[in-house]
Amino acid sequence: MAIEDPMRARPRPTAGGVTVAVLLTLAAFLFILPFLYMLSTSLKTVGETIIRVNPFPFHPEFWPSVPQWVNYATAWTTANFSLFFRNSIITAALTVAGLMFTSALAAYAFAKIRFAGSRLVFSIFIATLVIPESVYLIPNFILITRLGWYDTLAGLTVPFMASAFSIFLLRQFFAQLPNELLESARMDGAGHPRLLLSVVLPLSAPPLFTVAFLAFVGSWNSLQWPLVATQTMRWRPITVGLATFVTEAGPQNQLRMAGAMISVLPVVLAYFFAQKQFTEAIARSGIKG
Amino acid sequence: MKKFLLAVALLVAASVLFAQGKDLAGVDPTGATINYWFQFSGASGDAMQKMIADFNGTNAWKITVNGTYQGPYDQVYNKMLAAIAAKNPPELVVAYQNQAATYEVNDALADMNVYVKDPKWGLGQDISDFFAGFINQDVNAQFGGKRLGFPPNRSLDVLYVNMSLLKSVGVTAPPKTWDEFTMDCQKVTSKDKGTYGYAVDNLDASNVFAFLISRGGDFARPDGKGYTLNTPVMKTTMQYVAGLVKQGYARLIPKKYDDQNDFGNGMVAFTTGSTSGYSYYAAAVKANKNGPFDWAIAPIPQATATNAPAMNLYGASVSIPKSTPPKQLAAWLFIKWFSEPKQQALWTHVTHYFPVRRAAEPLIRDLLDSDPTFAAAWSLLKTATLKTEPPYAGYDLARDAVVAAYTAVLNGGDPDAALSALQAKADKIFQESAP
Numbered sequence: 001m002a003i004e005d006p007m008r009a010r011p012r013p014t015a016g017g018v019t020v021a022v023l024l025t026l027a028a029f030l031f032i033l034p035f036l037y038m039l040s041t042s043l044k045t046v047g048e049t050i051i052r053v054n055p056f057p058f059h060p061e062f063w064p065s066v067p068q069w070v071n072y073a074t075a076w077t078t079a080n081f082s083l084f085f086r087n088s089i090i091t092a093a094l095t096v097a098g099l100m101f102t103s104a105l106a107a108y109a110f111a112k113i114r115f116a117g118s119r120l121v122f123s124i125f126i127a128t129l130v131i132p133e134s135v136y137l138i139p140n141f142i143l144i145t146r147l148g149w150y151d152t153l154a155g156l157t158v159p160f161m162a163s164a165f166s167i168f169l170l171r172q173f174f175a176q177l178p179n180e181l182l183e184s185a186r187m188d189g190a191g192h193p194r195l196l197l198s199v200v201l202p203l204s205a206p207p208l209f210t211v212a213f214l215a216f217v218g219s220w221n222s223l224q225w226p227l228v229a230t231q232t233m234r235w236r237p238i239t240v241g242l243a244t245f246v247t248e249a250g251p252q253n254q255l256r257m258a259g260a261m262i263s264v265l266p267v268v269l270a271y272f273f274a275q276k277q278f279t280e281a282i283a284r285s286g287i288k289g
Numbered sequence: 290m291k292k293f294l295l296a297v298a299l300l301v302a303a304s305v306l307f308a309q310g311k312d313l314a315g316v317d318p319t320g321a322t323i324n325y326w327f328q329f330s331g332a333s334g335d336a337m338q339k340m341i342a343d344f345n346g347t348n349a350w351k352i353t354v355n356g357t358y359q360g361p362y363d364q365v366y367n368k369m370l371a372a373i374a375a376k377n378p379p380e381l382v383v384a385y386q387n388q389a390a391t392y393e394v395n396d397a398l399a400d401m402n403v404y405v406k407d408p409k410w411g412l413g414q415d416i417s418d419f420f421a422g423f424i425n426q427d428v429n430a431q432f433g434g435k436r437l438g439f440p441p442n443r444s445l446d447v448l449y450v451n452m453s454l455l456k457s458v459g460v461t462a463p464p465k466t467w468d469e470f471t472m473d474c475q476k477v478t479s480k481d482k483g484t485y486g487y488a489v490d491n492l493d494a495s496n497v498f499a500f501l502i503s504r505g506g507d508f509a510r511p512d513g514k515g516y517t518l519n520t521p522v523m524k525t526t527m528q529y530v531a532g533l534v535k536q537g538y539a540r541l542i543p544k545k546y547d548d549q550n551d552f553g554n555g556m557v558a559f560t561t562g563s564t565s566g567y568s569y570y571a572a573a574v575k576a577n578k579n580g581p582f583d584w585a586i587a588p589i590p591q592a593t594a595t596n597a598p599a600m601n602l603y604g605a606s607v608s609i610p611k612s613t614p615p616k617q618l619a620a621w622l623f624i625k626w627f628s629e630p631k632q633q634a635l636w637t638h639v640t641h642y643f644p645v646r647r648a649a650e651p652l653i654r655d656l657l658d659s660d661p662t663f664a665a666a667w668s669l670l671k672t673a674t675l676k677t678e679p680p681y682a683g684y685d686l687a688r689d690a691v692v693a694a695y696t697a698v699l700n701g702g703d704p705d706a707a708l709s710a711l712q713a714k715a716d717k718i719f720q721e722s723a724p
Contacts, residue, residue, distance in 0.1 A: 045576075046572060046576065047572075047575070047576025047577075048576075050549075050550050050553040050554065050572075050573045050576050051550075051553060051554050051573075051576055051577060051578045053550065053554075137367065137371055138370065138371045138374045138375075141371035141372070141374070141375050142371075142374055142375040145375040145377045146375075150377065223360070223364075224364065224367065227359060227360040227364050227368060228364075228367065228368045228371055231324065231326075231357055231359075231379075232355075232357060233357075240358075240360070243330070243360055243361065243364075244330035244331065244334065244358065245330075245331070246330075246361065247329075247330050247331040247332075247333060247569075248328070248329075248333070248563075248565050248566070249565060249566045249567070249568045249569040249640075249641075250546050250549055250566060250569030250572075250573075251546055252331065
């Protein structure tokens with residue numbers, strides 16, 4: 001007679017657990033609904049985007065009668081997506097790299113180096129979080145124009161290579177690392193650069209992934225600044241391509257959604273890679289949504 | 290005495306002409322390169338690029354125009370404000386009259402009267418061929434009569450009508466008055482069929498303006514020195530639409546363009562919007578699952594029936610930011626070329642915008658003959674009393690305030706409180722934005 005291993009026995013579902021599971025399933029469904037809408041609309045004809053509209057995925061009119069895969073090719077070619085896609089990847093990669101560099105250095109200084117006025121300076125940094133992004137628009141534009149960065153890659157990336165939020169996030173995490181750990185490394189002769197590179201950063205994967213992920217998403221989704229900072233198509237990102245599908249007469253929603261599907265893929269992939277670290281970092285930093 | 294006065298008049302006229310000629314005397318646009326910022330995308334954007342290429346390849350002065358899409362109107366506007374602050378604007382930009390006024394608060398635009406009236410480079414006798422209502426729209430009283438823009442095209446705020454739906458309830462013609470409009474909305478509203486009267490685009494202040502002028506009101510004071518928004522006629526206008534919504538005859542659209550979609554679906558009898566949306570409406574009707582239905586374009590209903598309905602004349606112009614005399618002249622020459630009948634007709638065929646001069650009409654005759662709906666829209670131009678929204682600097686902000694007040698009233702808010710707050714806000718905007 002086989003004896004059931006109590007460690008492997010499945011816990012008996014409770015009423016509360018079932019309720020929570022049902023509610024979470026419903027919430028997950030609600031969250032995935034826009035994505036399904038984007039997918040279904042991207043496969044419709046222009047006529048179906050107008051007349052075949054239903055908000056419920058279980059309804060046949062939510063889906064196209066015949067999937068129009070050609071919409072993806074049309075969106076890719078008519079809006080010059082190959083160029084925009086390349087531009088977005090380069091811009092996002094450079095922005096993320098620059099932001100990681102400046103944020104890690106600043107956060108380390110605020111968390112682990114005592115210097116006169118550090119609290120005041122950090123407070124000023126935090127205070128900048130309340131300034132709306134639109135306020136930066138004209139000063140940033142004037143700055144990049146005077147630096148000769150208008151319509152260049154530098155103009156698109158450099159202004160976003162520093163972020164008070166990223167510094168705050170990393171600083172909160174770095175501050176939790178035991179000072180004893182750093183002291184012992186210091187006794188072995190490590191200076192600040194070595195401490196940062198060999199001790200702090202290797203232990204800080206979750207917040208680093210989070211900062212990188214948020215910076216990537218921010219850069220990938222930005223539209224206003226790329227339009228302001230560029231004049232030609234040379235460095236314009238994928239969001240500009242998406243915007244061209246809305247004309248004065250009305251939107252071409254099937255192409256817009258096909259383009260959105262294409263553009264959202266890198267963000268989804270980035271999230272899958274960074275998901276664990278992202279959740280852990282948010283939990284540890286004490287940030288609440 | 291008469292001879293003396295005549296002599297003085299001739300002297301003044303001659304000096305004005307001389308001054309105008311002198312402004313551009315010696316200016317040579319040869320070889321100039323200009324940047325043109327616009328909002329056209331899709332088919333319009335492609336057509337604009339082709340026309341620019343045509344100009345670049347054929348103009349006698351070897352002027353090169355670099356036309357670039359800069360996002361929708363609001364993005365172009367934001368970018369221009371930044372570019373003016375950085376002293377780095379383009380040489381030509383698309384701009385609504387009020388946006389141009391905002392740019393001119395910063396002394397950023399060239400007075401295009403200099404170019405329009407110049408004996409060598411100006412329009413000459415051709416100016417009489419332009420529709421006066423169109424071409425006068427860009428002369429801004431807030432800036433001493435400077436011409437801050439020039440119209441490349443125009444459109445009207447009209448009533449889109451599902452005639453098949455109206456006929457199904459025994460109505461054979463679009464409503465001419467608001468009373469008829471109410472009755473028609475009531476007749477077509479059916480819970481069983483899912484049809485209703487009017488899809489309210491409460492996100493567009495131009496609709497409020499169109500309704501207001503149909504009842505004899507206006508956003509601007511007659512002296513052009515401020516807004517007049519807290520008025521009985523404004524209250525009536527907003528309360529009227531709120532009443533339709535309350536009775537279920539009208540519905541607020543959840544998001545932009547949903548009114549067009551409901552129209553294409555055959556669910557709604559009336560929508561209001563610019564004639565520039567004509568091609569999308571045509572596509573929506575064509576895509577109807579039960580086959581295309583009979584539809585029409587009509588004037589916005591009026592307080593009383595009239596053959597000269599007051600209608601909102603729409604349309605962004607192009608403005609010339611200050612740069613160098615040769616570049617400014619080059620920008621003007623491109624505008625002048627674009628306003629020629631051949632180019633105007635070509636642009637109308639692609640965009641369904643109205644051409645700005647009469648000589649283009651024979652060249653769009655094929656379009657008018659083949660498309661009675663568009664022809665009806667075109668004929669409205671000749672009969673309507675054309676009104677325009679205030680060309681004030683800062684009007685964009687006032688529009689946002691109008692939308693907020695309109696939405697509040699439509700959602701059951703107190704109209705007196707909403708309009709009082711609106712007037713106060715608009716006054717503040719006017720004062721703060723004034724040159």
